[in-house]
Amino acid sequence: MIFRQLFDSESSTYTYLIGDEATRQAVLIDPVLEQADRDLKLVAELDLTLTHVLDTHVHADHITASGVLRERTRATVVGSVGGAGCADVQVRHGDEVRVGQLVFRVLATPGHTDDSISYLLGDRVFTGDALLVRGNGRTDFQNGNARQLYESLTRVLFSLPDETLVYPAHDYQGRTVTSIAEEKRHNPRVAGRSEAEFIHVMENLHLPKPRKLDVAVPANRACGQLPHPEA
Template sequence: MIFRQLFDSESSTYTYLIGDEATRQAVLIDPVLEQADRDLKLAAELNLTLTHVFDTHVHADHITASGVLRERTRATVVAGVGGARCANVQMRHGDEVRVGQLVFQVLATPGHTDDSISYLLDDRVFTGDALLVRGNGRTDFQNGNASQLYDSLTRVLFGLPDETLVYPGHDYQGRTVTSIAEEKQHNPRVAGRSREEFIHIMENLNLPKPRKLDFAVPANRACGHTTPLPQGA
């Protein structure tokens, strides 16, 4: 397996390029529109053909490159049920996606948004904003639900083997990877917390609205096709 973790500094988004060494087919997970050229250049340098683009959810803080990448490569866009209708395939819990000889298992992990899914590949899971390093996604917009996210974390993701590596959709402190065991023990929002305690924490974060929320969400429901961002936004 060929694996690269890429970063967008404006949104602190991680994008993952994963390729099958046998077939040279590859997938990009959560690509950012402004980084499409960079990502395609890297794939070409590694002699990979982009056949799939996975989004973990409809993002609120950046524009996905899924639509642009599909136009340029004819890649299949994969998303969760209830998310972007423009996706070629909308996946449910337990579905599988094959990229060459690589088999990704889809895990429904709603709560941050109602369409959030994670992708499990062998010893690693790509969790989008559901589970972060020592944190988790907020639940105060896009049909977010703290109780639902608690179940996604404790019943779905924490049900994976402890040694499973967790690759998040974002990190704001330069951390690149964690593990299920670490988060079960050290995640301050959920480790040892009851459902009620978790909900209370999530309801009292008092976070500012994402700067691009009103612009990014409708754009991402259209796979990133949009008009230019208004000046000063």
């Protein structure tokens, strides 16, 4: 397997390029619009063919490159049922996405947003904003729900083997990876906390809204296709 973790400094977003060495088919997870040229250059350098683009949810802090990448490569855009209606394939819990010989299993992990999903590939899971390194996504917009997120964390993600590597969609302190065991033990939001305690924490974060919220959400519901000014 070919694996690369890429970073967008403006939004602190991680994009993941994963390729199948046998077929040279590849997928990008959570690509950022401004980084589309960078990502496609790397795909070409590694002699890969981009066949799929996976979004973990409708993002609020950056615009996805999924639509642009589909236009330029004819890749299949995959998103959650209830998420962006522009996706070619809308998946739900238990579905599989095959990229060459790689099999991604879809885990429904709502709570940050109502359409949040994670993708499990062997011993690693790509959690979007549901589970972060020593944190988790906020729950105060896009039909977020703290009780639902607690269930997603404790009953879905924390049921994976302890050694499973966790690759989130963001980190604001330069941390690149964690594990299920680490987060079960050390995540200050959820480790050792009851559902009620977790909800109390989430309801009292008082975070400013994402700077691009009003632009990013409608754009991402259209796979990152920005409306023309005259529209």
